[in-house]
Structures are given as C-alpha cells and as structure tokens.
Amino acid sequence: MATGNLDKQKTIDLRKKHVGPSCKVFFSHDPIKIVRARGQYMYNEKDEKYLDCINNVAHVGHCHPDVVEAGAKQMELLNTNSRFLHDNLVLYAQRLQATLPEKLSVCYFVNSGSEANDLALRLAWQYTGHKDIITLENAYHGHVSSLIDISPYKFHQMAVAEPSQHVHVALSPDIYRGKYCEDHPDPATAYAENVKDIIEQAHKKGRKIAAFIAESLQSCGGQVIPPVGYFQKVAQHVRNAGGVFIADEVQVGFGRVGTHFWGFQLQGEDFVPDIVTMGKPIGNGHPMSCVITTREVAESFMSSGMEYFNTFGGNPVSCAIGLAVLDVIEKEDLQGNALHIGSYLTQLLDDLKKRHLLVGDVRLVNPVLNSKIIK
Numbered sequence: 001m002a003t004g005n006l007d008k009q010k011t012i013d014l015r016k017k018h019v020g021p022s023c024k025v026f027f028s029h030d031p032i033k034i035v036r037a038r039g040q041y042m043y044n045e046k047d048e049k050y051l052d053c054i055n056n057v058a059h060v061g062h063c064h065p066d067v068v069e070a071g072a073k074q075m076e077l078l079n080t081n082s083r084f085l086h087d088n089l090v091l092y093a094q095r096l097q098a099t100l101p102e103k104l105s106v107c108y109f110v111n112s113g114s115e116a117n118d119l120a121l122r123l124a125w126q127y128t129g130h131k132d133i134i135t136l137e138n139a140y141h142g143h144v145s146s147l148i149d150i151s152p153y154k155f156h157q158m159a160v161a162e163p164s165q166h167v168h169v170a171l172s173p174d175i176y177r178g179k180y181c182e183d184h185p186d187p188a189t190a191y192a193e194n195v196k197d198i199i200e201q202a203h204k205k206g207r208k209i210a211a212f213i214a215e216s217l218q219s220c221g222g223q224v225i226p227p228v229g230y231f232q233k234v235a236q237h238v239r240n241a242g243g244v245f246i247a248d249e250v251q252v253g254f255g256r257v258g259t260h261f262w263g264f265q266l267q268g269e270d271f272v273p274d275i276v277t278m279g280k281p282i283g284n285g286h287p288m289s290c291v292i293t294t295r296e297v298a299e300s301f302m303s304s305g306m307e308y309f310n311t312f313g314g315n316p317v318s319c320a321i322g323l324a325v326l327d328v329i330e331k332e333d334l335q336g337n338a339l340h341i342g343s344y345l346t347q348l349l350d351d352l353k354k355r356h357l358l359v360g361d362v363r364l365v366n367p368v369l370n371s372k373i374i375k
Contacts, residue, residue, distance in 0.1 A: 008033045008045060026054070037062030056219075056251055059281030060328040067284050070324035071317055079317045082109065083309070088319035095326055096290065099261045101272045106298040108291040109314030113250035113279030114142030116289040117213070119308075120246045120275045121146055123293055124211035127300040128242055132202055134195060134212040137172040138221030141213060141248055150213060153220050166207075168198045172218060173226040176361045188226070192233035199241045209243040211275075216263030219251045223363045231267045244274035244297065250289070254281040255329055258339030284325050288318040 006014070011033055015025075025031045032050070034042045039061040042050045052062070060067065074088070082089055093107040110116050125131060133150050135141070140153035148154050149164040163169075171179055173191040180187040199209055212234055218224035235245040252263040260266055264273055274297060279289035301308065312318070329335060342364045353359040 039064075057280050057285050059254055059256075059284050060325055060332070060334060062285070064284060064324075064328055066328050066331075067286075067321055067324045070320045071286065074317045074320035077316075079315050081309075081311055082314040086316050086319075088316045088323065089314045092314075092319040092322050095323060096292065100276065100292060103272060103294050104276060104292045106293055106295055108293075108308065108310075109318070110289050110291065110310050111287050111312050112142075112289050113248075113277065114144050114147055115310075115313075116250065116277035116279055116291045117141045117246075117248060118144050118146050119291050120213070120248075120277050120293075121150075121211065123275055123291070123297050123301050124244050124246065126304050127244060127297045128208075128210045130208035130210035130242060132166045132168060132207050132209050134168045134170055134198055134209060134238070134243075136170055136214050136218065136221065138218065138224075139172075139214065140220040141215075141250075168202060168209075170195050170198055170212075172221055172224055173230050174222065174224045175227055177222075178224075188229035189233060191227070191230055192237060195234050196237040199237055203241070209238060209241045211244045211246050212238040213246040213248060215248045215250075215252060216266070217252045217257070225363060226267070228267055231264065231273075232271045235271065235273070246275045246277065247273035248277050250277055250279040253278050254325075255335030256281065256338055258335060258342050261335060282325065283318065283321050286318060286321045288313075288322060 012031065033045050034050075035045050036043050037052070037058070040052055042052045042055075042062065044050070052058070055062075078086070080086075089109070093109075096107060097105055108119055110119060121133065124133075135150040135152065138153050140151045141147045142151070143154075150167050152169055155163065171191055171194045173187070175182045175184070175187050178187075178191070179194075180190040184190055195212065202209060214226075214231075214234075215221070216231075217226070231245070231247075238245055247262075247264040249262055249264065253261070255261050257263050257266060262276070264271060264276070275291060275293045277289070277291050282288055282290060346362060346364050349359075349362040349364075353362055
C-alpha cells in the first residue's frame with residue numbers, strides 16, 4: 001500500500017489502536033495529516049499547503065535536495081557501524097570541531113538528543129567521580145530515565161513526583177519574570193550565586209557535584225536568554241567544586257541564534273563548556289546527534305575500562321547527511337538569514353509591544369523557526 005493512501009479517519013483509528021496513548025498529536029480535536037513537505041511548507045492529504053512555523057528539526061528546510069541526495073547516494077554504497085574505518089565519520093567530526101573552540105575536540109556520535117544528554121551525564125560522572133547534577137527550573141533535556149530526573153519540565157507533570165536526591169534545581173536565569181530582573185544591578189552574578197549556594201548546601205550534606213547542565217538558551221522552559229556572564233560565573237563555581245559544565249545545544253545550535261553558530265557563544269569568547277550536546281537540526285530530520293568534549297574528559301571515560309559502542313551512531317549515511325546540512329548552512333548563508341530575518345521580526349514585534357500593553361516581552365530564540373511573543 002502506498003504511503004498516504006489511507007482515509008484520514010482510518011489513519012486516526014489505526015493510530016488510536018496501535019500507538020501508545022501518551023504519544024500525542026498536534027491539534028487533537030482535528031489532527032492534520034501531513035503527507036509531504038518541501039522547504040518551509042507542509043502539505044496534507046488534500047494537497048493543502050501549511051507554512052511550518054512549529055517544526056524545530058527541518059533546519060535547512062524539509063526535504064532539501066542536497067541533503068536527500070547525500071543520504072541516498074551513500075545509502076546506495078554502504079551503511080555500516082563505526083567499528084569499520086570510513087572517511088565520512090572523521091571528515092564530519094573534523095567539520096563539526098571546526099565550529100567550536102579548540103579544546104572541544106573529541107566527538108561521540110549517537111542518534112538523538114536524549115542519547116546525547118544521557119551520554120554527557122555518563123562522561124561527567126566518570127570524569128569527576130561525583131554523582132549530583134544541578135539543573136534549571138523548567139528545564140527539559142530528554143525522555144530517558146536519567147534525563148527525566150533532571151528535567152523539571154517533565155517530572156513536575158508526574159502525578160507522584162519524587163525528585164532524585166542527586167538532582168538540585170537552580171533558579172532559571174530569567175530577567176523578565178525571574179527573581180532577579182532587568183532592573184537588578186547584576187542579575188548574572190545574582191543567579192550564579194544561587195548555584196553557588198546549592199553547591200554549598202550539597203557539600204554540607206556530604207554530596208558532590210558532577211555537573212551543571214543547561215540549554216544555552218532555555219527553549220521549553222520559556223525561551224529564556226541568560227544574562228551575559230552568567231555561564232562564566234556558574235562554570236567557575238561548578239569547576240571549583242570539581243564538576244563540569246554541560247551545554248545542551250540540541251534545540252538551539254547550528255546557527256539558529258544568528259550572530260553565532262552555537263548558543264553558548266552568546267555569553268562571550270571567554271566561556272567554553274566542558275561538554276556540548278547537539279541534535280535535532282544536526283540531520284535536518286534524520287535521526288542523529290553528537291556529544292563533543294575535551295580530550296581530558298574523553299580519556300577519563302576510556303579509563304573506566306568499558307568500551308563505548310553505538311550501533312548506528314556515526315554510520316556513513318548519517319555522517320553524509322550531517323556534512324550536507326553543514327554545506328547547505330554555509331552555501332545558503334542560513335546563519336546570516338536567521339540574523340537578518342530574526343532582527344526584522346524582532347523589530348516588528350517590538351513595535352507591537354509598544355502599542356499593546358498585553359505584550360510584556362519579545363524574545364527570539366531560534367529565529368523564525370521557533371519565535372514566540374511572551375505575554
């Protein structure tokens with residue numbers, strides 16, 4: 001049976017019958033059935049066109065011909081695991097590293113943002129010998145058990161929420177609705193001091209901090225952009241306690257912020273995380289992700305004696321697609337486009353803010369692809 005030939009109601013009925021009920025659809029009162037997409041548009045079974053303002057994965061546009069061609073060509077030749085030598089793996093690792101500070105030089109390829117963040121925790125635990133994690137209010141880092149524990153956005157939805165004793169929740173560095181707002185003389189320091197206090201309280205209980213983890217710009221947590229200097233101060237407190245700093249770029253990386261390729265770079269050139277995770281836009285919809293860290297952290301992980309192997313991570317097809325995505329970002333100057341269109345949209349929304357009291361703040365995180373007016 002050809003894809004997309006089922007009657008829409010039949011598709012709904014089969015989904016209800018065979019797909020877990022906790023797997024929700026958009027617009028549940030009248031779900032949209034999408035059968036194809038191209039660029040920024042998606043099409044339903046009636047060939048009606050929708051402008052896609054909700055998808056945070058199709059980074060260079062749905063079904064970009066260069067990405068599709070790269071994946072198809074490599075699939076015709078070979079797809080196997082990373083235990084065999086293949087140029088795509090090392091060339092892609094080299095290209096990714098070139099976008100980052102020099103000390104972030106070692107890659108682990110996996111298949112989803114959740115896998116990446118879970119591996120980042122393992123790296124931190126092994127490197128530091130500590131267990132406890134500091135996360136932010138409203139944070140979301142993934143759907144596996146280790147990440148639900150550090151995702152208040154998720155575990156606060158649970159009927160019986162029992163936060164892990166190893167997890168400490170810091171204030172979200174929100175200068176619009178948070179404890180320390182724009183009128184505070186130094187909100188970056190004030191929010192960082194909250195992290196320092198958490199560390200001190202943990203030490204009093206005999207606990208030790210393995211890592212602080214945060215999205216470089218909080219997305220699910222409310223499109224929160226940390227004040228400049230916050231990450232530097234937090235990293236200093238965490239490293240003084242023997243921990244590491246994990247920057248989660250799964251939703252906000254790959255040029256989406258416009259001025260920089262990575263969200264953490266908005267904090268300034270003097271800030272470099274110990275571990276960076278990436279996913280979603282990395283493959284333009286193809287399931288792939290990556291963890292990049294320092295040589296020291298990677299060597300420590302190796303010293304555990306346990307080999308790390310991921311069946312599909314870093315396979316030749318995924319790496320070919322990843323390379324094609326980087327090529328398109330560069331060739332079509334999509335980072336520059338994000339800055340240009342994002343700045344234009346910000347100006348228009350700021351004009352609305354001036355005219356309407358109900359608009360309290362305007363923030364563009366992932367310009368165009370994921371912009372919101374905060375009311």
